[in-house]
Amino acid sequence: MATVSLKNVDKSFGNVHVIKGASVDIADQEFVALVGPSGCGKSTLLRTIAGLEEVTGGEIEIGGRVVNNVSPSDRQVAMVFQSYALYPHMTVRENMSFGLEVTGHPKAEIAPKVDRAAGILRLEELMDRKPKQLSGGQRQRVAIGRAIVRDPGVFLFDEPLSNLDAELRVQMRVELALLHQELSATMIYVTHDQIEAMTLADKIVVLHGGVIEQVGAPMELYDRPANDFVAGFIGSPKMNMFAADVAAQAGWLSNEASSAVKFGVRPEHMVRAGHGLAGQVFHVEHLGGQTLTHLKLASGHEFVLSEPGAGGDAAGDTVHLRPAEGCLHAFDANGLAVR
Ligand SMILES: Nc1ncnc2c1ncn2[C@@H]1O[C@H](COP(=O)(O)OP(=O)(O)OP(=O)(O)O)[C@@H](O)[C@H]1O
Ligand SMILES: [Mg+2]
CATH class of the missing domain: 2.40.50.140 (Nucleic acid-binding proteins)
Structure with a gap:
């Protein structure tokens, strides 16, 4: 059960207070979109869940277990970054296998996991190519494939589609929705894109200046915004x-x-x-x-x-x-x- 609970999470960098008492409960297999203006702390909050940043206060629970002192690799989470972060000298297959190899998984166990992910993401024909021989959308699929092979309970996406052109974004948006159904995993998805948040999410979390302003189903936020910030932020053109x-x-x-x-x-x-x-x-x-x-x-x-x-x-x-x-x-x- 990959539930995620944030309990009064605080994060400061020196004297810069970035996340201010964030509390939210995310159910197993829920798709949550995290939205808010640039600099409001979305990436920071995601990185604290991944364990890439230590929290300054509060608790993070994954699957009912407090993970504040658990290393990123033991949290059952996988993060997909906006920049893809693929290894340029490795083939697609090597990029997808590498994480499991360094954590000591036997080769015989890795190959079927990589093949399954390649099948889900339709990468079979591209397995021997290097990243520079791929389109932007294909690279993004490899980055997602690398997360899938780790079989995480929770996927963390930080604006994974923002480097793609408009047409490809729409296509990948649909693929992500199908992927969520197929993997039955919990997903936390940071985006600037209103349509992505409205269409993909079971629940939207609106962050503003490090404070969670409202949490709710997309239409709940649209129909009943709790305050003028959420009213202005959700919906395009603006209220x-x-x-x-x-x-x-x-x-x-x-x-x-x-x-x-x-x-x-x-x-x-x-x-x-x-x-x-x-x-x-x-x-x-x-x-x-x-x-x-x-x-x-x-x-x-x-x-x-x-x-x-x-x-x-x-x-x-x-x-x-x-x-x-x-x-x-x-x-x-x-x-x-x-x-
Ligand atoms: N390592 C750091 N040291 C100091 N300040 C930081 C650090 N990382 C982030 N910040 C600050 O924390 C705030 C939140 O940054 P964050 O990257 O989480 O925002 P964001 O919501 O992801 O923005 P964007 O939409 O532009 O990606 C910003 O003011 C940023 O300058
Ligand atoms: Mg960010």
Whole structure:
């Protein structure tokens, strides 16, 4: 059972406090996406789970066992790095075998493991090539293959697809989803990519400045963000934010008193209305199946409307909008969601 539990994990580098009291429980075979802005501590948190960094405080449990003092090779985890980190002078087969050879596994045991991983990742035809004779996607598959042969309970991925072009990313995304089903392993996956996080993850962990802001299923974070940070971070294009007086003047609010100081509406949840918030179009982006209309309030405050199809607005047009039923998010002075 490869569960992973972080209990109040702290990590400092000297006087730089990078991870601040992170607690999260990850179930066996769960696929968890770890997301957050650059520098928020995603790689650091992953490396503490791998044992490549020592924690400054708190506990890490893998499979119910505290591993704070367990060496990386004895943690039942395998990490796949963004840079692949393949040995250039070794063939694909040698790259995949090497880790098991140095840990003393007998050759007769290694070969079938490597062949199985090669089969899963469709690398059979490439086993005698060197990394420089492979495409980016093929190299990434070798890096994943090297993790698979170790038969870990937990896979740790640090932005494994970020060096690939858009088309290959989409293809590898699907392959990773299938791989997760096939291997029945726990996976913790760091990504910048919203779509990867939303589509692959059973659970998303949002990290911000070393603090876990929210943990939840993708649609839970999308529908019920706990605070304005998560609201703005999950979803693309970003949620539009409006001051309370703007929302009130637009007639969006009912009369009951509320502690809300600002309101959010996702671009795809703004609908056209006979009256309501008046925005002036200043730019239109046609994406083919979808149109993004960029608007400004009289105050200069900008927001975006996302609609299916090829919208017919032109710069200078005025559009009246309201939030779709049940799609207005309210936040208090501390940024916490008000429901
Ligand atoms: N060895 C180190 N010594 C000192 N500071 C470090 C060290 N490693 C990371 N940091 C700092 O810790 C913070 C978090 O870094 P980390 O690499 O975990 O961020 P990240 O979320 O993975 O960012 P990115 O999305 O850019 O990869 C950064 O401010 C970084 O400068
Ligand atoms: Mg990183």
